[in-house]
Amino acid sequence: MxxxxxxxxxxxxxxxxxxxxxxxxxxxxxxxxxxxxxxxxxxxxxxxxxxxxxxxxxxxxxxxxxxxxxxxxxxxxxxxxxxxxxxxxxxxxxxxxxxxxxxxxxxxxxxxxLQVRDFPWAEFPHKVGLHIGCATLRGLRQAKASEIDEPFFSKPMALLSKVKGIEFVKPERPDECCGFGGTFSVFEEPVSAKMGVDKVTDHHRAGAQYIVSPDMSCVMHQKGCAERLGLDLRFIHIAQVLNGARE
Structure with a gap:
């Protein structure tokens, strides 16, 4: 291969x-x-x-x-x-x-x-909010979107659930856009910022310590919003967690 x-x-x-x-x-x-x-x-x-x-x-x-x-x-x-x-x-x-x-x-x-089903080296003892970006969710169909009537599935969650110690928390609007949207965040800055504030506030209210995502662009946007709000949230890419990062 x-x-x-x-x-x-x-x-x-x-x-x-x-x-x-x-x-x-x-x-x-x-x-x-x-x-x-x-x-x-x-x-x-x-x-x-x-x-x-x-x-x-x-x-x-x-x-x-x-x-x-x-x-x-x-x-x-x-x-x-x-x-x-x-x-x-x-x-x-x-x-x-x-x-x-x-x-x-x-x-x-x-x-x-690869059909990986185990990450024996991985341990992440934190409360995690999972964010799947819009293109990943709806374009690549990696998880169930709330507007589609079908059985629940989530490929990122299926992988992360094999990591020892991880605890998922669920925001009220789990698949709502965070407002990054690529160049949308530049051309529509006020709207983008408000969407980002809503997103990180939702995760924080749910009790998340970390936001884990397969989309680092969304993470970059949300991290900036959380820092400006003074929220105690940390952010990490799913690759780092699956590779064995503890924090």
Missing amino acids: KVALFIPCYVDAFFPEVGIATLELLERFGVEVDYPLDQTCCGQPMGNSGCHADAAGTERLFARNFAGYDHIVTPSGSCAHHVRDHLTAIEQTAAVQQVRRDTHELVEFLHDV
């Missing part, structure tokens, strides 16, 4: 520890991981901003970097969703279609492809 690791721009710039945890976690399960050194952005920010055609150069480079791998794994649901569903500014060759089809967010790769 040839697996390439795709680390999104903001993770590389602001949260390199998440990329390291992702690599270490994959290697714990015997996955041989390659990291294409020429990788840059997948084009999602331009797509979010309506500049679809302007993303062509970035998309072309992405497809060239990751062609030929059996799987491309990334610790970002929104980036995986963009590649799978919106990498369309370039010609849809067989190689491009393969890259799109074989790109996975970390949780779904562990849950669906």
Whole structure:
């Protein structure tokens, strides 16, 4: 199995520890991981901003970097969703279609492809609020959305439930958007900030000590909101918890 690791721009710039945890976690399960050194952005920010055609150069480079791998794994649901569903500014060759089809967010790769059911090294003795970003929830369908009448399921929760000591707490509106929304948080800053305040307040009221998420962009937004409110909340990516982080 040839697996390439795709680390999104903001993770590389602001949260390199998440990329390291992702690599270490994959290697714990015997996955041989390659990291294409020429990788840059997948084009999602331009797509979010309506500049679809302007993303062509970035998309072309992405497809060239990751062609030929059996799987491309990334610790970002929104980036995986963009590649799978919106990498369309370039010609849809067989190689491009393969890259799109074989790109996975970390949780779904562990849950669906590797079918991991145990993390014997992991222990996280804290009360946890789980946040699944909109693209991950509704685009990648990693959990039940509240507006859909179907049996409950949650791939992130299924993995985290195998971690010793973890205790889940549930906010009143568990799958409500936190307001980040990529470039939405720049163009609609007041609305975005209010949504973020509502989100972290909901988690804090439920008794969460940590917010755990497969979406570090949402975590970045919520962390800023919590700090401005003075809330005693901490934030961590799911890769770090599954890899054995205790705090």
